[in-house]
Each structure stands twice: as C-alpha cells, then as structure tokens.
Amino acid sequence: MQLFDDLEDFGSFDDVVSGNVRDPYTELARLRREEPVQRIEMSAMPGDETKPLFIAYRFEDVQQMLRDNRTFSSAIIIQAFGDVLGRHVMLGMDEPEHGRHRALVSKAFAQKALAKWEDTLVGAVGDELVDRFAARGSADLVKEFTFPFPTQIIAGLLGLPREDYPRFQRWSISLLSFTINPERGKAASVALEQYFTPILAARRAEPRDDLISGLAVAEIDGERLTDEEIFSFLRLLLPAGVETTYRALGNLLFGLFSHPDQLEAIRADRSLIPQAIEEAVRWEPPLLTITRIATEDTELGGVAIPAGASVMPMLGAANRQEDxxxxxxxxxxxxxxxxxxxxxxxxxxxxGMHLARLEMRVAIELLLDRLPNLRLDPDADDPHIRGQVFRSPTSLPVLFDVAEEADE
Ligand code: HEM
Incomplete structure (x- = not known):
C-alpha cells in the first residue's frame, strides 16, 4: 500500500491521483461539438439497475445548471466525500443552509480581509521556501515551491504553530489521496479533528487574530457555527485550498515558461500578472470537472435527465469553447x-478565489524577483501538464542565475 508519507512520494502520489493523460482537450472538444450533454450508462454491479451519468460540455449548459442549484443539487458531494470531509461540509450543502453557512465564513475570505496577510504570511512563506534553493541555481518548483506553498499558507491563516506545519502537510497529502487510499484519508480526517478540538476550544475562550477565531466568533442573527461545522470547513480547506492552488500555480508557471515572450512581458510589467492568472485557470483549470445530482426530472441542452442522475459540468471543456x-x-x-x-x-x-489569486500573484512576483533568468531546464525530461480530473505538471525543473543577495 502506498503511504505518501512525505514529498519523496510526490511523483507516485500525483500519478495515481491524476493519471497520465496529456491531452484530454481534443476529445473534450469533439464531445462539446457532437454530444454537448452526454449520457453515459454506468455499468453497475450485476443485477443492479443501471444509472445514467450525464456530462455537460458547453459553457451555457454548465452555467445554467450551476445557476439552478435547486434542480442540480450539491448533496452528491456529501454522499461521495462525507466520510472524509464530514457531513456538514458547505461544498455539499444546498440553500438555504448553504447560504447561512457561507455568510458566516465568507468575511475572512474577502479581498479586504486578506490584504493584511500579503507580506506577513504569503510573502514570508514564499521567501522561506525560495531561501532553501536560491543558492543552488536549479530547483524543481513543484516539489520545492508550488506544493508546500499553499499548505503552509492555510496553516498560517489558521494560526497553527510553525512546528506543526510538517504534520499538517502530511495530513493534507493523506486527505488529498483518500480516493485511492480511503483508510488513510479517514485516519487523517479523524487526526485533524482531534488536533483542532483543543485549538478551537482555546479560540472560543480567547479569540486571536486568526481564521479559527474568526470562525469561532462569527455570528449572524444570533446563530454561530457548531464545532462539527467548523471541523468540516477546516477539512475542506485542504482539498479545496491546497490541491487546486498548487496545481493552478504550476499550470501558470508552465504556461509562462513555455511562452517566453509572455514571461518577458510580465517581467517587464508586473501589472499583467492578474490577467495571466485568469488566463492560466481558463486554459488549464486545476480541476476539470465538478459534480451535481438532479433533484427532479429535468432537461439540459435538450437532453432529458431523470431525478437522481449525476450531472457533471465539464469546466475544462466550457473554458475552451471556440465561440x-x-x-x-x-x-x-x-x-x-x-x-x-x-x-x-x-x-x-x-x-477562496481572492486568496488563490493573492497567492499566485505573490508567488510569481517573488520567483521573478529572487531567481534571475528563471527558465525551464532545457535538458529536463519533457515537463508537461497532465491529468484527467486534476491537472498540473508533476515537476517543473528550472534553472536560474544565483543572485548575489544582500546578506549582512
Ligand atoms: C486556483 C485555485 C482554485 C480553483 C481553480 C478553485 C476552484 C473552485 C471551484 C470550481 C469551486 C466550486 C465547486 C462546486 O461548485 O462544486 C470551488 C469552491 C470552493 N473553493 Fe475553490 N478553488 C481554488 C482555490 C481555493 C482556495 C485557495 C480556497 C480556500 C482556502 C478555496 C476554497 C473553496 C471553498 C471553501 C469552496 C466551496 C464554496 C461553497 O461551497 O460555497 N478554493 N473552488
């Protein structure tokens, strides 16, 4: 059994989770043209009723179903991931419960609230990671930068002590790999709750300037989040906030490295970074698809969908629609x-989009500032973006000049 105990296992972890698919887009484009709402008969166990699964490829259909969250419910996420994330996870809630929950947690993720973390946390974590390899002239930016970066930022936002970061990183890897190793995922889920229980109690008694305190004291119309809701939210932050962001940052870096003219443009004008971030997540979203369940018989793009069917909006296909x-x-x-x-x-x-954008912007700025002449290693073994559900490069071997950094 693979344990993924530390980052030495990174390549195999990524292989198993993502699969080695280099180009899903040719087939996605064909399906978007020929079968924009695709019906797939799921082969169930012998004797079971077959259940159709639908995949929506066109931008308009994806938007329509995500807008109509009464017909296309998120409850399927609790069916699929409740064991590991918890039964009170906002990602799997429908209205009005979801809206109430979101209102309680959203303040901490607003752009204004995040600004204070830019230097003290996001920049500091990034600098510390770069310190470890800046004098070497080469690095694997996935293993040494993009992967540890968002985990440590989430740990910092939560106000966890620095000595706990490695533990937190291990739990993070275990949670992320739970689809292939459910026992390990569940063990990490329990460990996280045990770890957070005394911290939450302490923050309820004496709030500090961190996210857990914010969650503990948040109140709307006299209602607060329960402990279980807070634990579910904290668990969600790992897959939602780490997996997506490290992959998106890897995709952005790969896009820039493989288009040197655009990298040069950013080097010359840092105000281009925000549009580069949006283009990178359009071009290669870290998560190709999400999922919903039909609550009643309905129709999408002219295709009949029976109640109880899973319907997956294929974000990666919608984002590349020619018109x-x-x-x-x-x-x-x-x-x-x-x-x-x-x-x-x-x-x-x-x-977490404002946090993700902040992390990616600060990361690009500090990599360019601290690693002169940063480029892909021309002798590297064909780094590329891959994966069928999650997508990103497994490694980004880079070279750079060793700067004479002002040391006292
Ligand atoms: C580039 C990075 C990211 C991408 C592409 C991304 C993408 C997404 C997508 C597609 C959803 C919708 C899921 C659905 O409707 O079923 C989502 C929801 C969510 N994301 Fe992100 N995410 C990113 C980064 C983050 C970060 C950094 C955090 C937090 C630290 C975060 C926290 C969340 C949460 C809590 C939800 C659930 C919101 C709700 O249920 O109302 N995400 N994200």
Missing amino acids: RFEDPDDFDIFRPSRSSVAWGYGTHVCL
Whole structure:
C-alpha cells in the first residue's frame, strides 16, 4: 500500500491521483461539438439497475445548471466525500443552509480581509521556501515551491504553530489521496479533528487574530457555527485550498515558461500578472470537472435527465469553447478578458478565489524577483501538464542565475 508519507512520494502520489493523460482537450472538444450533454450508462454491479451519468460540455449548459442549484443539487458531494470531509461540509450543502453557512465564513475570505496577510504570511512563506534553493541555481518548483506553498499558507491563516506545519502537510497529502487510499484519508480526517478540538476550544475562550477565531466568533442573527461545522470547513480547506492552488500555480508557471515572450512581458510589467492568472485557470483549470445530482426530472441542452442522475459540468471543456474564446487552446495572457468557469459559478463559486489569486500573484512576483533568468531546464525530461480530473505538471525543473543577495 502506498503511504505518501512525505514529498519523496510526490511523483507516485500525483500519478495515481491524476493519471497520465496529456491531452484530454481534443476529445473534450469533439464531445462539446457532437454530444454537448452526454449520457453515459454506468455499468453497475450485476443485477443492479443501471444509472445514467450525464456530462455537460458547453459553457451555457454548465452555467445554467450551476445557476439552478435547486434542480442540480450539491448533496452528491456529501454522499461521495462525507466520510472524509464530514457531513456538514458547505461544498455539499444546498440553500438555504448553504447560504447561512457561507455568510458566516465568507468575511475572512474577502479581498479586504486578506490584504493584511500579503507580506506577513504569503510573502514570508514564499521567501522561506525560495531561501532553501536560491543558492543552488536549479530547483524543481513543484516539489520545492508550488506544493508546500499553499499548505503552509492555510496553516498560517489558521494560526497553527510553525512546528506543526510538517504534520499538517502530511495530513493534507493523506486527505488529498483518500480516493485511492480511503483508510488513510479517514485516519487523517479523524487526526485533524482531534488536533483542532483543543485549538478551537482555546479560540472560543480567547479569540486571536486568526481564521479559527474568526470562525469561532462569527455570528449572524444570533446563530454561530457548531464545532462539527467548523471541523468540516477546516477539512475542506485542504482539498479545496491546497490541491487546486498548487496545481493552478504550476499550470501558470508552465504556461509562462513555455511562452517566453509572455514571461518577458510580465517581467517587464508586473501589472499583467492578474490577467495571466485568469488566463492560466481558463486554459488549464486545476480541476476539470465538478459534480451535481438532479433533484427532479429535468432537461439540459435538450437532453432529458431523470431525478437522481449525476450531472457533471465539464469546466475544462466550457473554458475552451471556440465561440467564447478565440483560439481557445492557446495560452494568451493578452486575450480579451471574459470570465471562465474555472472558479465554478453560482452560489458555490470558489470562496477562496481572492486568496488563490493573492497567492499566485505573490508567488510569481517573488520567483521573478529572487531567481534571475528563471527558465525551464532545457535538458529536463519533457515537463508537461497532465491529468484527467486534476491537472498540473508533476515537476517543473528550472534553472536560474544565483543572485548575489544582500546578506549582512
Ligand atoms: C486556483 C485555485 C482554485 C480553483 C481553480 C478553485 C476552484 C473552485 C471551484 C470550481 C469551486 C466550486 C465547486 C462546486 O461548485 O462544486 C470551488 C469552491 C470552493 N473553493 Fe475553490 N478553488 C481554488 C482555490 C481555493 C482556495 C485557495 C480556497 C480556500 C482556502 C478555496 C476554497 C473553496 C471553498 C471553501 C469552496 C466551496 C464554496 C461553497 O461551497 O460555497 N478554493 N473552488
């Protein structure tokens, strides 16, 4: 059994979770044209009734179903992931429960609330990671930077002591790999709750300036989050806030490294970074698809969908629809700005998007500032973006000049 105890296992962890699919987009484009709402008969166990599964490929259909969250419910997420994330996880709630929960947690993730973390936490974590390899002239930016970066930021936001970061990182890897190793995922889920129980009690008694305190004291109309709701939310932050962000940052870096003219443009004008981030998540969203369940017999794009069927909006296909994005397969930070569905859409639209954008912007700024002449290692063994559900490069071997950094 693979344990993924530390980052030495990173390649195999990533292989098993993502699969080695280099180009899903040719097939996604064909399906978007020929079978925009695809019906797949799931082969159930012998004797079981077959259950159809639907996949929506077109931008308009994806938006329509994510807007209509009464017909296309998120409850399926609790059926699938409740064991490991907890039964009170907001990602799997429907209205009005979801809205109440979201209102209680959203303040901490607003752009304004996050600004104070830019230097003290996000920049500091990034600098510390770069310190470890800046004098070497080479690095694997996935293993040494993009992967540890968001976990440590979440740990910092939660106010965890630095000496606990490695433990937190291990639990994070275990939770992320739970689809292939459920026992280990569940063990990490229990360990996280045990770890957070005394911390939450302490923050309820004496709030500090951290996210757990914010969750503990948040109140709307006299209602507060229960302990179980807070634990579920804290568990969700790992897959939702780590997996997506490290992959998105890897995709952004790969897009820039493989388009040196665009990297040069950013080097010369840092104000281009935000549009580069949006283009990277459109071009290669870290998560190709999400999922919903039909609560009643309905129709999408002219296709009948029976109550109880799973319906998956294929974000990765919608984001490359030709009539919405010209030359959609190209990575082009200068394309006219049009929103994509990489962050989801509707009531469950990514709560952490401002944090993710902040992390990615600070990361690109500090990598460019601290690693002169940063580029992919030309002798590296074909780094590329891969995966069928999650997508990112497994490694980003880079070279850079060793700067004479001002040391006292
Ligand atoms: C590039 C990075 C990211 C991407 C592409 C991304 C993408 C998404 C998507 C597609 C959804 C919608 C899921 C659904 O409707 O079923 C979502 C929801 C969510 N994301 Fe993100 N995410 C990113 C980063 C983050 C970060 C950094 C955090 C927090 C630290 C975060 C926290 C959440 C939460 C809590 C939800 C659930 C919101 C709700 O149920 O109302 N995400 N994200």
